Every structure is written in C-alpha cells, then in structure tokens.
Amino acid sequence: MSLSLLPPEFKIVRDDARCIACQVCVRQCANDVHAYDPEDDWVYSDYSRCVGCHRCVTLCPTNAITCVQNPLDFRANANWTHAMITGLHKQAETGGILLSGMGCDQPQRIYFDHLLLNASQVTNPSIDPLREPMELRTHIGRKPDRVEISCKDGKVKLDTKLAPQLELATPIMFSAMSYGSISYNACVSLARAAKQAGIVYNTGEGGLHPTLYEYGPWTIAQVASGRFGVHPEYLDVAAALEIKIGQGAKPGIGGHLPGEKVSADVSRTRMIPEGTDALSPAPHHDIYSIEDLRQLIYALKEATDYEKPVGVKVAAVHNIAPIASGIARAGADYIAIDGLRGGTGAAPTVIRNNVGIPIELAISAVDQRLRQEGIRNQVSLIAAGSIRNSGDVVKIIALGADAVYIGTGALVALGCHLCQKCYTGKCNWGIATQDPYLTKRLNPNIGSRRLANLVRAWSLEIKEMLGGMGVNAIESLRGNRDHLRGVGLNEVELRSLGIKAAGEA
C-alpha cells in the first residue's frame, strides 16, 4: 500500500497537566482518534482520523482537550489552495467523487449579510411586542383571488370556499430530513419540537416511522423520486404533502442512502430490503414536464380528498422564476425553494459548491415574477438554504417568502458541529447515523427541548424586529422590500433583489 499524501485535517492538543486519563474521549470518539495505554496509564491521540466534531472536547470533564485546524501550511498560493491540493490528493488516491455533508462552505456571497433592516423613528411609531399583540401566525396554502361574504340576520358568512391551509404559530418549519439520513432520535426530536412549537417538520423521503404517526398534524410527508415509504396511511396522517423535485445542495442529482444505513427499522419504514442502497433517481421518472407535475399534484390531492395542501420543493437554479410560475400553475399550494447553501447528508462536493443560486436572489426573483403574473396569492413560498438566524428569517420574508425551512440550523441546535462527515454514518452526536452505539447519544427529551427553545427564541427576536419597524403582523412584512436596504451590492444585484441601496430614501 502506497503512502497517503493527505495531511491530518485537525490536530488534537491535550493538556497533560489537566488530563486525568478518565478515557471519556476514548469512549466517545467513533473515529478511534483516542486510545488508552494501560502500561503508561495515559491517553494518546492519533489525530490523522480526527474530523473536528468536538465530541471529545465537549465531553472532557477537565477541558484538557482542544481541537485545532492542523496548522500545516502549503506554500502560499491564491490559486492552488490547501483545499484544492488535498482534494486532488484524495482523488488521486481513491479515483472517486469527493463527497461532503452539509451545505456549501465556500465564500460565495452571502446576500443576507449585505441586507439591512429598517426601524421606526419619530415619523412612525415602533411597537413594543411585550405590551402589544404581535402576530406571527402564518398560513401556508393557496389564498383565494377574492373573498365573498354574505350577511344574513346580522351574521356574516364566508361564501368563498378556502383551500386547505397549514397553520404555523411562527413562520419557521423544520426542513426535510429523512429517517435513514438522520437517526430515529433526531426524527423524534424534530417531531416533538414541531408539536410543542406549533410548527411542522418534514419527513424527507424516508417514510414515517409508525411511532411518529401521532405527530401527524405537525408533519409534512414528502413524496420524492424514490417514492420510499409512500403508502395511503403515510399520506393520510400528514398535515401536508410535498413533492420533492430537487435539493439546494445537489440540484439535478438524486439521493443515495448507503446500504449500511438501511437498518431493519429503516428498511421497514422505507419499504425496501434491509442493507440495500436506497437510490433516489435524479428526476421523477413520471415527471418530465409541468403537465406531468400537475398530474402528480392532483393524484396526491385526489388520494387525500383535497383536504391538505400539496407543495413542491425545488432547488434554486438559474431560471427559478419561470419554473416557480409553472409549479404555481400546476396547482401546487406552496413552493419550497432550496438555495445554494442548503444542507445535505451527502453530495458530491463539486456540485454542492458550484450548482444553484443563493436563496435570497431566488426568492426575490420568484416573488416578483409571481406578483407580475398576478398569481402570487395562489401559492405560498417557503425559503430554505441556510437560514442562520432570526435576522435572516425577517430579511427573506421581506424579500417575498411566507415562511422558512431550517435544516442545518435545527441540527446545530441538536448538537451538530458541522464537521461535514454525515455521509460516513459515524456522527458522534447521534444525528446522522444509524449505529446503535451512536444514536442513543441524542436524547429526544433534550433534543426536542433545544429545538423548541430555538424556535421560541427566534420568534421573540422576530417580534422585536417587527415591532421596531412598526409592523404588528408578519403578513405585513411579506415582500415589503421598503424595509430592506443593500450595502456593498452593485446595481444589478440591487435590481434582482428589488431593493434600494442603503442611504437611498
């Protein structure tokens, strides 16, 4: 076997004065970085395998361990960077596609960080959300073109039949993460937190474990190209259905859950043989046009008696605006758009880092296009793809979204440290794994509490920001670009976002 040219990515620095050789690090590392030598009564670290997940750092009772980027420097080169060189070495050794977990980590422009929010001063009053009502409730689904009401004997009656709606207590949803890609305990955490927070989570295309049927009213059931785990009961228990066409991290390509992750339980839930690779085709083999999509949308509506919203999830690609227009006209009740920085359990690195467009531009383009066509009311827009904090939520809603999907943010709340090694199945935090030694590390009682806390905290912050703008309902913010200004953006970018530059009145 020839010598690997790959240097260790991280370096474990152990403070010998603090290490008590309790071996917690040894027991917690699924990558076998730490080992105890009984002869020396000492713990050693072979950090060539370290992925930088910080499990040992977090659990060390004496804070004796730190994990740092391996300071190895190649000769400085702005073109052939460290990542380029090690990527080439890895491919030369394996002959394979480079894989990554989580979303794009490259310094593509993050438009959120170039947007600033407005606040009321003197000429219009701000609102104190602690003293006055502030409405964050959001309804996902088709809104009528007009509302007809009639009055009889002093009673007002709504004559227009409303399309089914998904009611959210706050405009935040947990995005699609399948059972298989994440652990059962992670699914339970999301489901319970969604119920507690009055929002919804999404099954991904992993089917729905029977023990989670009780969380049906807070569940979006996904129907994706592999059709895994789709059966009448699955569709019936969910609050809404979602046809997944694409994912921001890997637009245009399918999914691949390795056979090692298809445990007995995952196999039953997905309705595929145990230990076999779960391959989701790149396209739906029955959808090659908007007309085909319409057929599936209506097949699902028909199957569920037109009682629940049916949405479509697509990745943000160059011509997203006309695509979204087509999806709206195909009868979708909502469109979820997943941007360039959207997460994944596994994607070819080159695709993750290079394919798609940022969600800020995509949502803005779609919102403006649907308004121009006069069909914005026919669909709700859900923005996904790296919504990192409540500020991002407010900004993307002001750019035209109805609500947001959070995936990576939710996983980070569960303990994820973004080591990007989801595809190895060795998640030390018990999230992206089916290994029974590791899955129990995520206690759903703790997980759901942390997630519900996150949603609560963001909601409070959103209320504060709305109050500052003098707005008392999230509805009034949607597509309200007057509340946004851009800094450091060129004219084309400002036009795409439909906003003025900071300083412009």
Next chain:
Amino acid sequence: MKRIYVNEEYCIACRLCEVHCLVQHSQSKKIIKAYKEEAPQLMPRLVFEEEGPLSFAMPCRHCADAPCLDACITGAMHRDEETEAVLCDEDRCVGCWMCVMACPFGAIQRNLKGTKAASKCDLCYGEEIPACVAHCPNEALVFEEREQ
C-alpha cells in the same frame, strides 16, 4: 424517597458518572487533584455495566427492604433517618463483605485500595442532586420520586 434511576436507552457509556462520583467522594472535591493525587485511594461508588450498545450505571437502589441491612454483622450498614438512604458507616465496617453477597443488584463493591470498607452510593449525602445525575451529559440518570 427520591432515588437515582437510569434510562439506559440514553446511556452513552461515557462513564462521566463514575468520574464525578469519585470526585464528589474525594477530600478536595477538585477533579484534577482528586485524580492526580487522591485517586489511588478512591473508587467510584457505582457499578457500571456494559455489553454491546447497552450500558448503564448501577448505583445502590436504596431498597425499602434492603437485604444488606439484615446481612451486616456490625450495624455499619444503616438507614439514614432523615433521607431514608441506605448508608455505610465506614468506621464500623469490618470488611466481611456480607452486604456485597446479599445485594441483589451487585451495587456494593469492596474498596480494597483505601478504606477497606464496603463502598456504595450515599446519594451524595448533603447534596441536593447526586453528582452522577448532575453531570450525566445525556440525562440518562435522573433523580426523582417514583412509585415503588
């Protein structure tokens, strides 16, 4: 009475319960000093069981009908009137190990390194929450009242 219970499905086998048990029962109660200076005399007062992915800490159950109380020949093993915890008076223990034999849970150990007395959980006498529960990173150990 409040007892320590284990939710073994969330026990991650880190054994921090043992670490903090040892520290709590050290002289200094300082983790680094306890391990680096006092450790040869100390041992955790709970038993840790592990087989495959299943693992759990097994501290004394503080049984209502504790066989160790009957088995003790010196009266070292006694029930604390205030907390109802089963405690071992190490000064009176002669190391006959009858309690070890009698305990149906195997929760009593021989401390052959230090006191030469029976070593068992005292629910961290005087503390509101036992150290193992307070430091369990995954809430696998809980301290609560349950119907027997």
